[in-house]
Amino acid sequence: MRWKGRRESDNVEDRRGGGGVKAGGISILGLIVAFVAWKFFGVDPQQAYQATKQVTSAGASQNSAPTNLTPEQQETASFVKTVLADTEDTWKPIFQQQGVQYVSPKLVMFSGVERSGCGTAESAMGPFYCPADQKVYIDTQFFKDMRQQMGISGEKNQSELSAKDEAGDFAQAYVIAHEVGHHVQNLLGISSQVQQARQRASETQGNQLSVRLELQADCLAGVWANRTQQRTQFLEQGDIEEAMDAAEKIGDDYLQKKARGYAVPDSFTHGTSQQRMQWFNIGMNSGDINAFYWKPISILATIALLLCAVRQIRLGSKVSSVQYVRPII
Ligand SMILES: [Zn+2]
Numbered sequence: 001m002r003w004k005g006r007r008e009s010d011n012v013e014d015r016r017g018g019g020g021v022k023a024g025g026i027s028i029l030g031l032i033v034a035f036v037a038w039k040f041f042g043v044d045p046q047q048a049y050q051a052t053k054q055v056t057s058a059g060a061s062q063n064s065a066p067t068n069l070t071p072e073q074q075e076t077a078s079f080v081k082t083v084l085a086d087t088e089d090t091w092k093p094i095f096q097q098q099g100v101q102y103v104s105p106k107l108v109m110f111s112g113v114e115r116s117g118c119g120t121a122e123s124a125m126g127p128f129y130c131p132a133d134q135k136v137y138i139d140t141q142f143f144k145d146m147r148q149q150m151g152i153s154g155e156k157n158q159s160e161l162s163a164k165d166e167a168g169d170f171a172q173a174y175v176i177a178h179e180v181g182h183h184v185q186n187l188l189g190i191s192s193q194v195q196q197a198r199q200r201a202s203e204t205q206g207n208q209l210s211v212r213l214e215l216q217a218d219c220l221a222g223v224w225a226n227r228t229q230q231r232t233q234f235l236e237q238g239d240i241e242e243a244m245d246a247a248e249k250i251g252d253d254y255l256q257k258k259a260r261g262y263a264v265p266d267s268f269t270h271g272t273s274q275q276r277m278q279w280f281n282i283g284m285n286s287g288d289i290n291a292f293y294w295k296p297i298s299i300l301a302t303i304a305l306l307l308c309a310v311r312q313i314r315l316g317s318k319v320s321s322v323q324y325v326r327p328i329i
Contacts, residue, residue, distance in 0.1 A: 001168075001169045001170040001173060001234055001235065001236055001239050002232070002233070002234045002235075002236060003079060003082045003083070003169065003173075003234060004078075004082075006082050006085065006086070006232060007082070007085045007089070008078060008081035008082050008085055009081045009082075009084040009085040009088055009104070009107075011084060011088070011104050011105065011106045011107060012077065012080055012081045012084055012106070012107045012108075012109060013106060013107070013108045013109070013135075014066055014069075014077055014109045015066075015108055015109060015110045015111075015114060016066055016069070016073065016109055016110060016111040016140065017066045017068065017069070017111060073140075076109075076140050076143070077109065079169065079172070079173075080107060080109060080138070080140070080176065083172075083173045083176045083177070084104075084107050084176065084180070086173075086177075086224065086228045086232070086234075087104075087176070087177055087180040087224055088102075088104045089227075089228070089231065090223065090224045090227040090228060090231075091104075091180070091184060091224075092104075094223075094227075095187075100187075102187070103134070103187065105129070105134050105135055105136050105180060105183040106133075106134065106135045106136070107135065107136040107137075107138065107176070108121075108135050108136070108137050108138070109138055109139075109140055110137065110138075110139055111123070111139055111140070111141065112139070114137060114139075116130045116133065116135065116137050117130045117132035117133030117135065118130035118131075118132055118133075121137045121139075122139075123139040123141050123142065123145075126142055127139075127142055127175055127176070127179050128179065129179045129180075129182035129183055129186070131182075131186045131191055131192075134183060134186065136176070136179040136180065136182075136183065138175075138176070138179070142175070143166040143167055143172050144166050146166065146167035146171060146172070146175075146246065147166050147167045150167075150249050150250070151249060152167040152168075152171055152242075152245055152246045152249050153167065153168055153171070153241075153242055153245045167242070167246060168238070168239070168242035169242075170235070170239035170240075170242045170243055171242040171243055171245065171246035174221055174225070174242075174243040174246055174247070174280070175246065177220070177221035177224040177225065178217050178218060178220075178221040179217075180220075180221075180224070181216070181217035181218070181219075181220030181221050181224075182213075182217050184220055185213065185216060185217065185220070190213070190216070191213065194209050194210075194212075194213050197209055198210070203266075204266045207266060207268060207269050210269040210270070211252075211268055211269060211270060211271045211275070214269065214270040214271050214276075215271045215275055215276065215279040216279070218247065218271070218276050218279040218280045218283070219279040219280065219282055219283035220283060221280055221283060222279065222280040222281060222282060222283020222284035222285070223283040223284075224283075225243070225280075225283070225284045226283065226284050226285070240284070243280060244277050244280070244281075247273065247276040247277045247280050248273040248276070248277055249273070250270070250273075250276065251270070251271060251272045251273025251274070251275070251276050251277075252268035252269065252270050252271060252272060253265070253268070253272040253273060254272075254273045256268075
């Protein structure tokens with residue numbers, strides 16, 4: 001995947017090695033402010049400390065780009081910023097065409113533990129999107145885990161082969177694009193409608209809704225790949241295989257079989273390996289915005305429209321095997 005030399009997004013907060021929870025923990029400044037508030041204004045010291053903790057934490061995470069990053073970590077930051085910029089350059093014009101403003105999500109890079117609008121973020125959770133603060137959270141250790149623990153291939157393109165021992169860069173970019181896909185769903189109100197529908201549904205039905213939401217995010221990631229390819233010709237030999245390899249190994253059936261030796265389809269929340277590969281491909285090969293339905297009308301319609309494109313649901317249900325349609329490389 002070619003990514004160097006393109007625009008980098010300003011919407012990345014790099015909180016690795018400092019900031020975040022640590023900054024919001026025992027902060028001397030926070031203690032002083034809390035003491036002053038208690039001593040001179042009679043504010044309950046615990047409340048005052050909590051308040052200042054939040055303020056100093058937010059300030060620290062916004063402004064403190066870590067200064068002691070290794071060249072490898074700097075490169076990862078550049079990569080993540082470029083991919084996020086690519087998603088912005090994909091979705092802004094698409095939204096504009098529909099007369100809707102695209103508000104880019106922020107992306108928080110962290111290491112270890114971080115506070116998010118959806119509770120504490122930990123590396124073990126993997127990357128996620130938090131609708132409450134409209135931020136994507138990613139511990140970049142995940143890129144290494146993808147390869148070292150999940151067995152997702154490294155860079156196939158030998159000219160770009162690095163010693164980083166991470167999953168290939170296109171597989172990493174796919175993960176980011178998938179999370180941004182959840183942001184797109186959030187902006188369009190799809191996530192909240194699904195959330196409401198889930199409350200009335202049985203557990204099995206609820207899981208099915210989750211699967212659809214996840215597959216749609218995969219499909220939206222495919223649209224990103226398509227649009228970015230059209231704009232920048234960034235794909236290289238082996239990239240799509242990398243993403244397919246990733247999609248396969250993060251499929252519910254694959255993960256469950258690995259964990260317990262068998263798969264329980266009712267409990268799937270993300271979709272099988274085959275479905276995930278299929279829907280990424282559909283988005284990738286379509287990229288056709290006219291095939292999208294942007295404004296779901298009702299819950300029923302939402303459920304019907306949940307998959308990336310209505311036209312392709314029918315097509316999708318008939319596709320019995322994953323079709324690897326090579327992109328234009
Ligand atoms: Zn997801």
